[in-house]
Amino acid sequence: MKTQLMTEMKTSISEVMETMFFLPVEFGQTIVLSRAGLDVQDTMACKLAFSGDISGQVILAAPESLVLEMAENFMGEPRDQLTREHLTGTLQEMLNMVCGNALRNTQASTPFELGIPEIINLSEIAQDDQFHIIDTDMSKLGMLLKTD
Amino acid sequence: MLYSILIVDDSLPMRAVIKRTLKAAGYGASHLLEAANGEEALALMKNSWVDLVITDYNMPVMDGLAFIKAMKEQDLFQDIPVVVVSTEGNQARIDEFMKAGAAGYVTKPFTAEAIRDVIVTILGEADYEDTTDDGDEDFDF
Numbered sequence: 112m113k114t115q116l117m118t119e120m121k122t123s124i125s126e127v128m129e130t131m132f133f134l135p136v137e138f139g140q141t142i143v144l145s146r147a148g149l150d151v152q153d154t155m156a157c158k159l160a161f162s163g164d165i166s167g168q169v170i171l172a173a174p175e176s177l178v179l180e181m182a183e184n185f186m187g188e189p190r191d192q193l194t195r196e197h198l199t200g201t202l203q204e205m206l207n208m209v210c211g212n213a214l215r216n217t218q219a220s221t222p223f224e225l226g227i228p229e230i231i232n233l234s235e236i237a238q239d240d241q242f243h244i245i246d247t248d249m250s251k252l253g254m255l256l257k258t259d
Numbered sequence: 260m261l262y263s264i265l266i267v268d269d270s271l272p273m274r275a276v277i278k279r280t281l282k283a284a285g286y287g288a289s290h291l292l293e294a295a296n297g298e299e300a301l302a303l304m305k306n307s308w309v310d311l312v313i314t315d316y317n318m319p320v321m322d323g324l325a326f327i328k329a330m331k332e333q334d335l336f337q338d339i340p341v342v343v344v345s346t347e348g349n350q351a352r353i354d355e356f357m358k359a360g361a362a363g364y365v366t367k368p369f370t371a372e373a374i375r376d377v378i379v380t381i382l383g384e385a386d387y388e389d390t391t392d393d394g395d396e397d398f399d400f
Binding site: 126127130131182185186187188196197200201203204207208210211212215222223225227 | 269270271272273275276279317318319345346347348349351352366367368370
């Protein structure tokens with residue numbers, strides 16, 4: 112089931128990024144964040160737990176510059192009017208939509224329960240966690256699916 | 260006719276997107292109210308007239324389902340239509356919302372048309388042309 116969930120997560124990321132943020136994506140390699148070419152100092156991360164037939168959590172890590180672009184596209188507000196709350200809220204909402212969409216499309220006997228997305232510090236991510244790297248026109252982001 | 264529409268979502272960006280969608284759908288002149296969860300929404304509704312509620316499901320403090328149930332228990336609020344806009348899109352969950360009294364359901368990610376269609380079904384066509392120049396004319400998901 113984890114394989115099916117991962118496939119749905121990738122499909123969902125493509126759909127959400129294109130539909131809500133107007134950013135086409137391509138999936139790249141699976142690698143630890145420090146080797147993915149992401150500027151760790153500039154990276155925001157968000158975590159969302161889920162439970163159901165399969166339980167776990169999804170973590171998204173994205174450079175602040177990309178989150179700013181996403182927020183601008185999502186809300187239609189000029190970037191000089193966007194606050195930190197807009198950026199964190201955009202990343203949280205993106206992860207919420209990605210997970211909800213993916214879990215909805217995953218064959219399950221009982222409905223999944225989603226937690227509340229929370230912004231986390233990169234230090235909470237294990238050094239050896241393998242992220243799926245997603246390329247956009249302007250930069251990369253990483254997605255990690257962990258199941259219990 | 261101008262309406263008073265309450266948007267309940269813990270996400271500030273999502274509330275902004277829904278407001279923008281409502282403006283694009285012709286409800287821009289309506290009184291658009293915001294709350295971050297069900298409890299905050301109920302408190303706001305005690306002091307403000309509301310014609311329609313648009314609510315998320317997954318929120319801290321009081322989620323969308325508990326909020327709808329609380330509304331339907333109060334004479335003053337029980338006839339106010341509620342549209343749920345949520346990532347929770349499986350049929351069992353939708354049935355649960357409808358049984359609790361929701362009038363419509365839109366799944367995230369959504370298009371502006373999906374929001375517009377469900378609101379028009381409930382409130383009717385917006386007969387006010389939004390003339391504010393905020394660039395919303397070209398808005399579309």
